[in-house]
Amino acid sequence: xxxxxxxxxxxxxxxxxxxxxxxxxxxxxxxxxxxxxxxxxxxxxxxxxxxxxxxxxxxxxxxxxxxxxxxxxxxxxxxxxxxxxxxxxxxxxxxxxxxxxxxxxxxxxxxxxxxxxxxxxxxxxxxxxxxxxxxxxxxxxxxxxxxxxxxxxxxxxxxxxxxxxxxxxxxxxxxxxxxxxxxxxxxxxxxxxxxxxxxxxxxxxxxxxxxxxxxxxxxxxxxxxxxxxxxxxxxxxxxxxxxxxxxxxxxxxxxxxxxxxxxxxxxxxxxxxxxxxxxxxxxxxxxxxxxxxxxxxxxxxxxxxxxxxxxxxxxxxxxxxxxxxxxxxxxxxxxxxxxxxxxxxxxxxxxxxxxxxxxxxxxxxxxxxxxxxxxxxxxxxxxxxxxxxxxxxxxxxxxxxxxxxxxxxxxxxxxxxxxxxxxxxxxxxxxxxxxxxxxxxxxxxxxxxxxxxxxxxxxxxxxxxxxxxxxxxxxxxxxxxxxxxxxxxxxxxxxxxxxxxxx
Amino acid sequence: xxxxxxxxxxxxxxxxxxxxxxxxxxxxxxxxxxxxxxxxxxxxxxxxxxxxxxxxxxxxxxxxxxxxxxxxxxxxxxxxxxxxxxxxxxxxxxxxxxxxxxxxxxxxxxxxxxxxxxxxxxxxxxxxxxxxxxxxxxxxxxxxxxxxxxxxxxxxxxxxxxxxxxxxxxxxxxxxxxxxxxxxxxxxxxxxxxxxxxxxxxxxxxxxxxxxxxxxxxxxxxxxxxxxxxxxxxxxxxxxxxxxxxxxxxxxxxxxxxxxxxxxxxxxxxxxxxxxxxxxxxxxxxxxxxxxxxxxxxxxxxxxxxxxxxxxxxxxxxxxxxxxxxxxxxxxxxxxxxxxxxxxxxxxxxxxxxxxxxxxxxxxxxxxxxxxxxxxxxxxxxxxxxxxxxxxxxxxxxxxxxxxxxxxxxxxxxxxxxxxxxxxxxxxxxxxxxxxxxxxxxxx
Numbered sequence: 053x054x055x056x057x058x059x060x061x062x063x064x065x066x067x068x069x070x071x072x073x074x075x076x077x078x079x080x081x082x083x084x085x086x087x088x089x090x091x092x093x094x095x096x097x098x099x100x101x102x103x104x105x106x107x108x109x110x111x112x113x114x115x116x117x118x119x120x121x122x123x124x125x126x127x128x129x130x131x132x133x134x135x136x137x138x139x140x141x142x143x144x145x146x147x148x149x150x151x152x153x154x155x156x157x158x159x160x161x162x163x164x165x166x167x168x169x170x171x172x173x174x175x176x177x178x179x180x181x182x183x184x185x186x187x188x189x190x191x192x193x194x195x196x197x198x199x200x201x202x203x204x205x206x207x208x209x210x211x212x213x214x215x216x217x218x219x220x221x222x223x224x225x226x227x228x229x230x231x232x233x234x235x236x237x238x239x240x241x242x243x244x245x246x247x248x249x250x251x252x253x254x255x256x257x258x259x260x261x262x263x264x265x266x267x268x269x270x271x272x273x274x275x276x277x278x279x280x281x282x283x284x285x286x287x288x289x290x291x292x293x294x295x296x297x298x299x300x301x302x303x304x305x306x307x308x309x310x311x312x313x314x315x316x317x318x319x320x321x322x323x324x325x326x327x328x329x330x331x332x333x334x335x336x337x338x339x340x341x342x343x344x345x346x347x348x349x350x351x352x353x354x355x356x357x358x359x360x361x362x363x364x365x366x367x368x369x370x371x372x373x374x375x376x377x378x379x380x381x382x383x384x385x386x387x388x389x390x391x392x393x394x395x396x397x398x399x400x401x402x403x404x405x406x407x408x409x410x411x412x413x414x415x416x417x418x419x420x421x422x423x424x425x426x427x428x429x430x431x432x433x434x435x436x437x438x439x440x441x442x443x444x445x446x447x448x449x450x451x452x453x454x455x456x457x458x459x460x461x462x463x464x465x466x467x468x469x470x471x472x473x474x475x476x477x478x479x480x481x482x483x484x485x486x487x488x489x490x491x492x493x494x495x496x497x498x499x500x501x502x503x504x505x506x507x508x509x510x511x512x513x514x515x516x517x518x519x520x521x522x523x524x525x526x527x528x529x530x531x532x533x534x535x536x537x538x539x540x541x542x543x544x545x546x547x548x549x550x551x552x553x554x555x
Numbered sequence: 556x557x558x559x560x561x562x563x564x565x566x567x568x569x570x571x572x573x574x575x576x577x578x579x580x581x582x583x584x585x586x587x588x589x590x591x592x593x594x595x596x597x598x599x600x601x602x603x604x605x606x607x608x609x610x611x612x613x614x615x616x617x618x619x620x621x622x623x624x625x626x627x628x629x630x631x632x633x634x635x636x637x638x639x640x641x642x643x644x645x646x647x648x649x650x651x652x653x654x655x656x657x658x659x660x661x662x663x664x665x666x667x668x669x670x671x672x673x674x675x676x677x678x679x680x681x682x683x684x685x686x687x688x689x690x691x692x693x694x695x696x697x698x699x700x701x702x703x704x705x706x707x708x709x710x711x712x713x714x715x716x717x718x719x720x721x722x723x724x725x726x727x728x729x730x731x732x733x734x735x736x737x738x739x740x741x742x743x744x745x746x747x748x749x750x751x752x753x754x755x756x757x758x759x760x761x762x763x764x765x766x767x768x769x770x771x772x773x774x775x776x777x778x779x780x781x782x783x784x785x786x787x788x789x790x791x792x793x794x795x796x797x798x799x800x801x802x803x804x805x806x807x808x809x810x811x812x813x814x815x816x817x818x819x820x821x822x823x824x825x826x827x828x829x830x831x832x833x834x835x836x837x838x839x840x841x842x843x844x845x846x847x848x849x850x851x852x853x854x855x856x857x858x859x860x861x862x863x864x865x866x867x868x869x870x871x872x873x874x875x876x877x878x879x880x881x882x883x884x885x886x887x888x889x890x891x892x893x894x895x896x897x898x899x900x901x902x903x904x905x906x907x908x909x910x911x912x913x914x915x916x917x918x919x920x921x922x923x924x925x926x927x928x929x930x931x932x933x934x935x936x937x938x939x940x941x942x943x944x945x946x947x948x949x950x951x952x953x954x955x956x957x958x959x960x961x962x963x964x965x966x967x968x969x970x971x972x973x974x975x976x977x978x979x980x981x982x983x984x985x986x987x988x989x990x991x992x993x994x995x996x997x998x999x
Contacts, residue, residue: 054912056797057924061908064931068901071935072894074942078854079890086855091840094852 100146101126104161105189107141107153110421113196115141116154118187121240129154129238133196135231136203139262140194140223140363140419143234147245152262153192153419155364160423163187188431191421193222201536202227205529211511212263212398215533218406218497218506220436221415223361224537226399228263230255265359266367268395269512272483273329273465273522274495275390277404280326280454282341282349284447290340291322291450301332303382310335310385313482326454327461329480331389338388343377346388353404353442354414360439361399361417369400390483401481402508405495407442408451408477409503414440452477456500466494468527471535475500478530480522489513494526498534505537564625565617571629572613576606579636582864586644589865589887604654605636608661619668620977626906627976631954631969634899635660635962638955641883644865645876649957656959660966667970674919674975681734688727689770691720696777721774721783722951722964725929726971728787732794733922735763740798740917767791768811772819781829782936782948788812789932794925798917833946846873850882850941854893861889876957878949881941897938900953904931910976919975926968 078086086092104127107116115137118127129144131137142152150158163186202213202225212228236248252259261267283290297319300309310332312318318330325333338346350371351357359366372393377384386392396404399417407414415438422433443451455477458466465480477500481493492514497506509526580602587595595601609632616623635657643650671677677684736743743763771788774780792808820827828843836844836851853872856862864887875883885893907927914920930953937956940947951961 053797053800053917053920056800057908057911057920060793060797060924060928061905064904064928064935065901067931067935067939068897070944071897071938071942074939074944075854075885075890075893075897078851078942079857079885079893080859083855083858086852089852091837091848092852094856 097125102162102164103127103187104129104144105163105187105424105426107157107161108189108191109137109194109196109199110191111195111197115192116144116234123240125240128240131234131238134233134235136199136227137194138231138234139228139264140192140226141234142363143237145237145245145249146240147242148237148249151260152363153190156362157190157420160188160190163425187426189424189426189428191424192419193217193220193224193421193434194226194419195224195537195540197540198225198533198537199227201225201532202529205532206511209511210257210513211509211529212267213507213509213529213533214264214398214402215505215507215537216402216406216417218409218503219415221406221417221439222421222434222436223417223419224505225533226262226264226419228398230257230259231262232259262363263398263510265361265363265397265399266365268367268369268397269491269493269510270483270485271369271390271394271396271401272481272491272493273331273334273390274401274404274479274481274493274508275388275394275396276326276329276334277408277451277455277479277495278349278353279334279337279341279346279388280322280451281353281408281443281447282345283322283337284450285349285443286341286345290337293340294321295319295325295330295333295336298332301335301385303335303385304339305380306382308382310382310389323454323457326479327457327464329458329465329482334388335385338385339381341388343374343384346384347371347374347377349443350394352440353407354400354440355396357440359397359399359403359417362420366399367397369396370394390481398508398510400508401493401495401510402506404442405455405477405479405497405508406503406506407440408448408455409497409506410448411445412441412443412448413438414442452500455479455496459496465523466496466527468523469494469496469531469534471498471531471538474498474534474538476531476534477503478527480527482522484516485513487513488516490516490521492521492525494522494530496527496530496534498538505534507533509533561617562621564623565613565621568616568625568628569613571625572606572609572632575609575629575633575636576602578633579605579640582637582640583643585863586640586865586887589863590644591865605632605639608658612661612664615665615668616973619665619672620973622980623973623977624906624910624980627903627969627973630899630903630906631965634896634903634954637884637896638880638952638957640864641880641887641955642876642957644887645883649876652959653957653962656962659959660962663963664966664970667967668974671971671974674922674971674978675916677730677922678734678737678918681731684727684734685731688724688731691724691727692770692774693777694720719958719960721780722958722960723967725783725786725790726926726964726968729790729794729925729929730922732791733918733925736794736798737917737921739763743795743804744799744801765811768815772815780949781946782933782940782950785812785936785948786929786932786950788815790925790928793928793932794921797924798921829946829948833943836943846879847941847943847947849873850879850947851943853879853882853886854942857886857889857893859890861885861887861892863887874949877951878937878947878956879941880956881938881952884955896955897934900930900934903927904934907972910972910979914975914979919978923972923975926972929968930965 104118106114108114113133115133116129116131119130121128125146131141140152142150142154144150144154198215206229208229210229214226215224216222217224232252237245239245258267297317299315299317300311303310312331318328319333355369355371358368372387383392387394403414403417415436418434420434423431425431456475458464459469459476459478466478469476469478476496476498478494478496483491485491492511494509497503507530509529511525514521514525583601584594584598612628616628639653642653771784774784792804795804820830832839832843832847836847840848849872867886872879872882884896904927907923911920911923911927914923933950933953936948937950937952939945951958953965
């Protein structure tokens, strides 16, 4: 009997060794393949059942937060401000993934990016043992009150407002209509979320695509900022050339004419052309500069490059390559006034203004201010860095004078942005969209001596009725933004960084 | 007897029990942290209760089986504790019930030690055990109290009270097999007859093995319980082989098992889907392969060190507290924890077999072998099922899975093993059955 008992012992040991080998195969060798299996919902659910940190504005308003629930997802993502910040925070949906800062900073919010550190305190040990409190919160550079001003100023009209700090590239506000409430997509009721998504995808205006940095428009006369910078960078003599007073510019290679807005006549030196936004003058300036100079200048201002903003799928602004104008000089003239194939996002035009404001430098645009851990300690702070040197400080100074004239000269198109006691530098734009409608633009910065805010405002598809619509429609919005920001900055309310507190 | 000093092995046992309480308490605290981010509120009472329960069992050992092996009880307590922590982590409702079941299990353990004062006494009631075993096995088929759960009919319910009688039946049958095989073993070992050049099994001796096969097939066909069916048959064949020393019983058993499996596959839908889900789970990922695949994903996600107690999302794992509890454990404790757990079972089986080896009476020897075999085979069947070495069946992981009948049965099994161990280790002169043992040895 004993022999059989020993053999049974050996047999069972062999069986257990087989189990052990199988476990090794499953947990070590085959594990990566199983993890990657499309049927494996664990990773997705894990992601969605992990507590995410909050998203907060620089002035302390909570934009996104995770609320504990009793269902399998454990947490519901909620957006207390509704549609106001959707185009910055994006959304976080089990069914449709994520967008905006929720997408860019996903790993930060869940804490999966935080490096493993040996716990040195009881609370850190607790965090290590519990899986749900690795979450980190992000504080954005955007200001709730400025975003609200943008929303109020647009007053329900389709349009886009982008404001940034030219010194750092920090986005201060970025609001567009149409927008939507991200709570519609973050719910856990699958059928409801699907119905909401369907409604959003079929609604007009590309509501899922934030106009501020993902949609392109003809920049119109705001592009003259870049023409002027090109003049000072490439052919400074053109700044003092006197252009003939015309109502329409005859173009080479064609019998077509380039008309001034509303049949006006204008001409003179660059300052005059810029102040009244003279199309015939700038059409000729473009032809005088040549395709290469203009194209190079546009490129150095960020055209045809994806802006490195920390939000997903940012659109490139477009300026046609120089070679394409060889047989199309009329196209060059029209491109110089921001028409034809020139297209820009509101973000790009805000960056163009900020380049002039910041001595020629475009700082990397960003929405992240700093990251805090669950104990509200600052883990890391965004370090501002330059993106492009668009032009020289000298040129920036010259163009600033032109832009100041737009607001301050009695004949300037941007008088609507005048603020008593503040030197506002700006350029209007009234781009013809070819359907009898216009896109009203305004790109500005202030205070001119030491700029702290640059703004781009766009109201697309406005009826082509009033004179200088960029100046009448878009300028007051930019003015309100600048006033609100400077008032806040004076009151010391801008971008408070919470002092690190120990638990 | 009461004047005998407490053997050192009882002190070893007490030390190991303290270690078990610390390990289980630590795991409970970690799981609480992992799940809720703070120390479980009831950690104090929890430690107190597991210590009290194991202490009761230990004191019963001191009193009733002082010379028994010191490793088995703490090992079972550890497995029980780990199982409880994972059940508590999955469902607080089941945890409350499991705590009651554990208390009842310990009570059964003490009661068994109290009632069975000598293991050989069991031999006398062999036919009562046989009857009880078969009745218990077939009880779920009785109309009115039997209940189908997950396609298998192995439960009875009276009122709101569910019980799996097969768990107790396996012990009764082990006792019956041991006594019958000891008596008939010699006969069975000469059960061959020479016909011409061939050695043929005498049909008369074929009857018991065919009866066992028939019974096991009956369980399978009527109750759809592949796991228990295999367990009974393996138990019987294993014990038959140990009793006779004839390897052809193993071959015969394998052939009969293969034939029975083939037969039932053709007949039962439930078995067919189980095997389908086993052979090609990916083609049936949302139906018959679902459990297996979700279990695999969980095990794979565990990796070497696991996701941490309480830290994974177990909502994807079906039957997480019963059939697939091993997947949850492998997920949260990783390869390291799962292997340690397997080692715990191996330790129990090995210790049980050592008890068998040291026995001098064949009945106890065979019974101890059978009981150890139950733990080993049952563990292999369910862990092998979860890891897809064999088809997944609804059998419990001893001491770990949620379930009252399983816990009680396993604690009784443990008490029997320890009773045998005590009988063997007690100095012959102190035994009141010393003379009987000598006669038994002479007869063997």
